[in-house]
Amino acid sequence: MLRKKTFKQGATLPHIKNTAQDQTILMPAPKTIVVPMLQHIGAPCEPTVNKGDHVKVGQVIGDTDKYVSAPIHSGVSGKVVKMDIILTYAGNNVPVMIIESDGENEVYEGVRPPKIGNLDEFVKAIRASGLVGLGGAGFPTHVKLNLPNEANIDTLIVNAVECEPYITSDNREALEHTRHVVRGMQIIGEYLKIPNIIIGVEDNKPESIEILSQAVKGTKIKVQPLITRYPQGAEKMLISALTGRKVPSGGLPSDVGTIVLNITTVSFISKYLETGMPLVKRRVTVDGTAVKNPGNVEVVLGTTIRELLDFCGGVTEEIKKVIMGGPMMGIANYNIDMPILKQNNAILALGEELGDPPDETPCIRCGRCITRCPMSLMPVYLDLYSRRRDLDQLHKYHIMDCMECGSCTYNCPAKRYLVQSIRMGKTLIKQQPKVKGGK
Amino acid sequence: MEKNLLVSASPHIRDHITTRRIMLDVVIALTPAALSGIYFFGWKAALLIAVCIVSCVVFEYIMVKIRKKPLSIGDCSAIVTGLLLALSLPPGLPVWMAILGCFIAIVVIKQLFGGIGYNFINPALGARVFMIISFAQAMTTWVEPGLDAVSSATPLAIMKQAEAGAVLPDMSDMLLGNIGGCIGETSVIALLIGAVWLLARTVITWHIPVFYLGSVALLTWMLGGEGVFNGNPLLHLVTGGLLLGAVYMATDYTTTPMTKKGSIIFAIGCGVVTSVIRLYGALPEGVSFAILFMNLLVPLIDRYTIPKNFGGAIKK
Ligand code: SF4
Ligand code: SF4
Numbered sequence: 001m002l003r004k005k006t007f008k009q010g011a012t013l014p015h016i017k018n019t020a021q022d023q024t025i026l027m028p029a030p031k032t033i034v035v036p037m038l039q040h041i042g043a044p045c046e047p048t049v050n051k052g053d054h055v056k057v058g059q060v061i062g063d064t065d066k067y068v069s070a071p072i073h074s075g076v077s078g079k080v081v082k083m084d085i086i087l088t089y090a091g092n093n094v095p096v097m098i099i100e101s102d103g104e105n106e107v108y109e110g111v112r113p114p115k116i117g118n119l120d121e122f123v124k125a126i127r128a129s130g131l132v133g134l135g136g137a138g139f140p141t142h143v144k145l146n147l148p149n150e151a152n153i154d155t156l157i158v159n160a161v162e163c164e165p166y167i168t169s170d171n172r173e174a175l176e177h178t179r180h181v182v183r184g185m186q187i188i189g190e191y192l193k194i195p196n197i198i199i200g201v202e203d204n205k206p207e208s209i210e211i212l213s214q215a216v217k218g219t220k221i222k223v224q225p226l227i228t229r230y231p232q233g234a235e236k237m238l239i240s241a242l243t244g245r246k247v248p249s250g251g252l253p254s255d256v257g258t259i260v261l262n263i264t265t266v267s268f269i270s271k272y273l274e275t276g277m278p279l280v281k282r283r284v285t286v287d288g289t290a291v292k293n294p295g296n297v298e299v300v301l302g303t304t305i306r307e308l309l310d311f312c313g314g315v316t317e318e319i320k321k322v323i324m325g326g327p328m329m330g331i332a333n334y335n336i337d338m339p340i341l342k343q344n345n346a347i348l349a350l351g352e353e354l355g356d357p358p359d360e361t362p363c364i365r366c367g368r369c370i371t372r373c374p375m376s377l378m379p380v381y382l383d384l385y386s387r388r389r390d391l392d393q394l395h396k397y398h399i400m401d402c403m404e405c406g407s408c409t410y411n412c413p414a415k416r417y418l419v420q421s422i423r424m425g426k427t428l429i430k431q432q433p434k435v436k437g438g439k
Numbered sequence: 440m441e442k443n444l445l446v447s448a449s450p451h452i453r454d455h456i457t458t459r460r461i462m463l464d465v466v467i468a469l470t471p472a473a474l475s476g477i478y479f480f481g482w483k484a485a486l487l488i489a490v491c492i493v494s495c496v497v498f499e500y501i502m503v504k505i506r507k508k509p510l511s512i513g514d515c516s517a518i519v520t521g522l523l524l525a526l527s528l529p530p531g532l533p534v535w536m537a538i539l540g541c542f543i544a545i546v547v548i549k550q551l552f553g554g555i556g557y558n559f560i561n562p563a564l565g566a567r568v569f570m571i572i573s574f575a576q577a578m579t580t581w582v583e584p585g586l587d588a589v590s591s592a593t594p595l596a597i598m599k600q601a602e603a604g605a606v607l608p609d610m611s612d613m614l615l616g617n618i619g620g621c622i623g624e625t626s627v628i629a630l631l632i633g634a635v636w637l638l639a640r641t642v643i644t645w646h647i648p649v650f651y652l653g654s655v656a657l658l659t660w661m662l663g664g665e666g667v668f669n670g671n672p673l674l675h676l677v678t679g680g681l682l683l684g685a686v687y688m689a690t691d692y693t694t695t696p697m698t699k700k701g702s703i704i705f706a707i708g709c710g711v712v713t714s715v716i717r718l719y720g721a722l723p724e725g726v727s728f729a730i731l732f733m734n735l736l737v738p739l740i741d742r743y744t745i746p747k748n749f750g751g752a753i754k755k
Contacts, residue, residue, distance in 0.1 A: 013452075165452065236749065246750045320445050327451040334446050350451075357447045361514065362556040364458055367697035375749040380697065398748040406450030413456045414556070420448040 004203055006227035007241040010374045011407040013230045013328070015204050016165040019285050022295040024172050027311045029076045029101055033302030034339040035061065036086065036094045040132040041139045042068035047097055053080050056108035058278050061097055070130045070140040070342075074108075075280035075300035076101035089324060089333045096339075099302070113276040122191045129272045130279040130342070135159060135170065135233065135262030136325050138343030141269075144259060145192065151254040156189055157242055158199040160208060160263040161226065161233035164326025167346040169283045172296045173264045174201070174208040177271075178215045184266035185221055187273065192259070197221045199263065200242050202228040230328065231405040235260045237374050249401050264345075284308065284344055288323075290315045290351035305336040305347055315349060323348040328406045358415040369408035369418060375401045379408035379418045386425030391432060394425050402426070458555070462515035464640045468633035469522050469687065475615075475629040476622035480530035484622045487537050488525040494541040495521030502550035516555050520544050523563035523687060526623025527680060527727070528570075529581055536574055540566040560734040561694045564684075568727050581619035593620050595679045595717065613677045624680035634686045643690040646699060647706040651685040652676055654710025662718055675717065684726035685709070694734045701737075701744035708733045 038044035045062030049055055055074040062072035078101040086096050114125035127142035147153060158181075162170040174181055181199075189197050199216075201209050203225050213223045226232055226241055236247045238260060245256040253260050268279065280301055287294040292313030299308055305322060309315055323330040324344050340347070369379040378397055385393040402422050409418045477485045499517035503510055524544055528537060544566035549558045571578045581593055608618045616626025623630075637643045656672035663670020675681065689695065689709050696705050709729045716725025 011454075240749075248750045249748055251750065321447075321451065322444055323451055327449075329449050330451065331449065332444070332446045332451065334444055336444070348451075354445075354451070356445075358453060361458055361509075361511070362554060364461075364556045364692045365695075365697055366461070366692040367702075368456075370697055370746065371699065376746045376751075377748055378697070378745065397745070398751065401748050401751070404449070410450050410452065411454050411456065413458045413461055415453065415457070417448065419450065423448070 002222075002224055004225045004227045005241050006229050007232060007237040007374065009372055009376065009407075010229045010231060010237065011372050011410050013163075013165055013410070015228070016287075017168050017171070017204065018166070019287055019294050019296055020168045020171055020205070020207075022168070022172075024176060024283050024296045024298050027297050027299045027303065027308065029105060029300045030303050030307045032081070032098055032100045033074075033076055033300060034086070034096050034098055034304060034337075035072060035074070035302040036088065036096045036339065036341065037062045037072060038088075038092075038094045039072060039138065039301070039342040040070045041137070042066065042070070042143075044094065045069060045072050047083065047095065049080055049097075051080050051083055054078070055080060055099060056106045058111040058276075058280060059108040060278075061099075068140055068143050070127065070132050070142070071278075073130050073278040073280050074099055075302055077104050077106040077108075078102040086338070089331045089338060107277075111276045111278070113274060114272075116191075116273070119191045122187075125273070126269065128278070129268075131265060131268055131272070132279075132342050133262055134264040134268065134282060134343065134345065135162075136329070136343055136345050137262075138341070141261070141265055144261065145188070147192065147254060147259070151257075153192065153194050153254060153257055153259050155196040155198060155243060155258045156185065156192070156194045157238060157253075157258050157260045158185055158197070158263050158266050159233055159235075159238055159260055160199055160201045160205075160212070161238060162205070163202060163228070163230045163233040164328050164330070164346075166287045166348055167285045167326050169285045169296055169345045170263050171205050171208050172283060173267050174205075174212055177267050178211050180267040180270040181212070181263055182215045182219065182221065184268070184270035186219065187270060188261070188266065189220075194259070195220075198224050198242050200224050200226050200232075200238055202226045202232060204228045230407060231374055231403075234374065234403055234405060236403075249398065279342060282340070282342065282344070284340060285346040286312045286349075287346065288348040288350045289353045290317050290319045290349040292316050299340050301342060302339045304339050305333065308340065308347060309336065309349060315351075317351040319349045320352060320354050321348075321350045323350070328410065329404065360416055361414045363412075363414050363416055366413060368411045368413065369416075372407040372411045374405060374407060375403060377402055379422065380416075382422045382425060383416055383418045386421040386428070389425075389428060391425075391429055394429060399425050399429065458514045458516070461642050462519050464637065464642045465519045465687065466515065466522060468636040468642075469519075469526065469623065471629035471632045472526055472623040472626060472683070473522065475626035476526060476530070479616050479625065480622060484530045486534065487528055487530065487532060487622065488522065490534055490537050491525035491528075491541055492518055492521035494538045495524070495545050498541060498545035499550070502546055503554070506550065506554070508554060511555060514555060517545060520549070520562045524566055527563065527567050527621050527683060529578060529620075530622050531580055532574075532577055536570060536577060540570050543569050556693050558693060559737070560731055561688055561691045564688055564727050564731050564734075568731055571727070593618070593678065595675075610673075610677075613674075618678075620678070621680055621683075624683040627677045627682055630682040630686060634682075637686065637690075643686070644699075644702075646702050647690045647695065648685045650703050650706035651689055651709045651713075652681065654707045655681060655714050658711065658714035659718065662714070675714075679717070680726050681713065684713075684730055688726075689730050689733075694737060696737055696740045696744060698741070698744045698746055700746070701740045704740055704744065705733050705737065708736065 043066035082098040131141040544562035659675040660672040712729035
């Protein structure tokens with residue numbers, strides 16, 4: 001086997017990959033789905049159908065002409081019964097479309113494999129598929145693929161790291177859809193003319209490493225095992241672990257000749273080119289102490305958390321906290337009637353055992369936050385100056401480089417809410433009219 | 440309707456480590472040294488240790504009440520201060536002096552500057568140095584281990600003054616702690632056991648002790664004897680509370696730099712100052728002064744050792 005690699009600093013976390021062996025189960029489409037018009041980073045979509053219209057599976061129901069955005073499709077066939085507004089967990093009001101299923105799951109006539117002759121058509125097709133980064137980021141994939149001409153990309157990196165505890169949905173993709181993963185990589189490699197393809201997997205997923213290594217035999221794809229360490233799935237950390245290159249502060253992976261895509265995203269591209277079915281379903285890891293039957297479930301986007309939990313046998317105790325995503329960077333939801341979005345890779349329902357958030361005590365200057373920060377920042381000072389609202393010092397200590405991974409907070413013995421105050425500091429800076437250009 | 444869901448900022452999980460656990464680990468690590476001190480110096484040592492711990496905790500309690508701060512006794516840091524101070528006192532010290540020392544450590548150095556995390560010098564060390572200056576006589580009256588408290592000299596004092604008739608004790612006595620000195624500084628073996636515990640529990644990293652001891656060894660070897668490279672570094676390493684200082688005091692979080700690089704600079708600084716005081720100064724022993732002096736330079740070191748941010752441009 002290849003020598004394992006990793007990046008510098010970061011945190012050692014419990015793995016809690018309870019569901020790693022759980023074959024994906026299909027959840028039947030629910031009676032109604034709730035579809036927000038914003039399920040990605042970028043501009044929200046406008047509804048393209050009206051209340052009362054009949055829609056089918058795979059039909060576009062929301063789109064915009066803004067480039068950084070991705071169209072939204074219906075996951076059921078049925079009637080649009082209501083347009084509403086919901087307050088998402090991220091704190092913004094987003095229009096939603098509520099569709100009542102007719103139970104037929106009739107597929108839209110327009111769903112057929114796209115015809116692609118060149119890179120331009122490839123990127124257009126990806127946009128039409130509604131694909132966004134399925135690993136949790138939710139950044140529209142076609143934007144990533146549409147590289148500027150001067151970008152000199154020599155390496156495609158496929159992210160199968162899945163470094164957050166609990167989550168195993170990417171792991172299942174590697175095991176259950178190995179063919180599509182490999183084919184997806186090859187397709188992207190061909191259209192974008194990228195010579196090197198590396199897929200990075202942490203060594204707590206030996207099965208994935210094994211199966212992928214077998215599947216890539218005879219191709220130019222390399223499977224690289226990584227020493228498990230959080231947050232290796234962050235783009236910059238993964239690039240550093242795999243290639244040794246450092247994305248400059250404020251820069252993008254393309255600045256160091258790489259493009260990073262999540263494994264499930266890559267696999268979806270292969271499936272889409274075969275079937276033409278846009279992104280209307282996804283696999284979600286459902287876990288947490290309050291869930292009766294944890295597992296990996298494929299759900300129609302727009303299914304609510306409540307229905308998903310019911311499908312998993314309901315809850316065994318009163319839920320204390322529901323997290324969309326992993327326990328390190330996921331967001332606590334205030335309501336379990338929220339729908340599953342494109343980028344939700346996990347739903348964690350935690351019970352009493354979770355405990356209350358710890359009380360904050362004074363910093364003892366132990367330096368743990370500093371030695372854990374993957375971005376080599378000094379979270380202790382970012383915390384201090386954020387609370388003091390000292391923007392000059394925050395710039396000096398590179399607050400905007402923080403990716404809110406939580407490694408610092410996780411390891412702080414004084415239980416400081418470092419990420420939380422850093423977020424506040426960032427917000428203060430963003431509100432500030434730009435005086436000196438950037439950075 | 441279900442109960443309201445808890446909404447809080449990520450991360451939603453935390454490591455088990457707490458300030459309290461760290462402090463308790465330090466207490467555990469110091470226990471062998473305390474026991475060996477009691478074994479060699481008898482009940483007087485036991486009394487001083489008890490008095491110091493109790494008075495530090497009581498002072499801490501009173502001060503947080505006066506300052507109307509959340510009760511911080513639970514973090515056990517006052518116990519650590521008390522224990523550390525006791526271990527660096529001579530066994531025959533009058534009890535009232537020890538209590539005064541605790542007052543200086545907790546009230547003046549720690550709480551008046553804002554409590555845990557805000558003091559800029561190590562409370563135990565600061566108090567000890569204050570006492571050395573105020574009670575020079577009592578603080579340097581050493582007793583031979585054993586019941587009959589014969590006053591004696593520490594090995595470093597012997598080396599320095601070459602007192603008539605005084606001979607250096609055996610190395611084996613020095614390793615065990617069967618020599619004159621402060622309660623907790625004499626038994627090298629006990630201190631090393633504690634050091635291993637601290638390292639194993641990741642309370643400290645090896646950087647500060649190794650760089651501190653290493654630089655003292657190097658300098659005393661180079662400059663400690665007739666001509667160059669003729670000194671007796673081993674003797675310097677096992678005496679004068681160097682180990683106590685290097686493992687337990689120079690690694691205090693609050694009063695040392697927060698980065699690796701800073702810590703190494705700090706440790707080497709301690710080593711240099713200690714060696715200079717030992718070889719050329721008037722005092723026989725330089726550990727306390729050296730660490731205290733370097734404590735004062737920490738803000739400066741921190742300022743010049745800001746790590747380069749990931750992918751950041753190299754700036755000066
Ligand atoms: S400062 Fe930001 S990037 Fe660094 S560990 Fe904390 S959350 Fe992660
Ligand atoms: S980890 Fe916590 S206690 Fe330690 S330096 Fe950072 S903020 Fe302070």
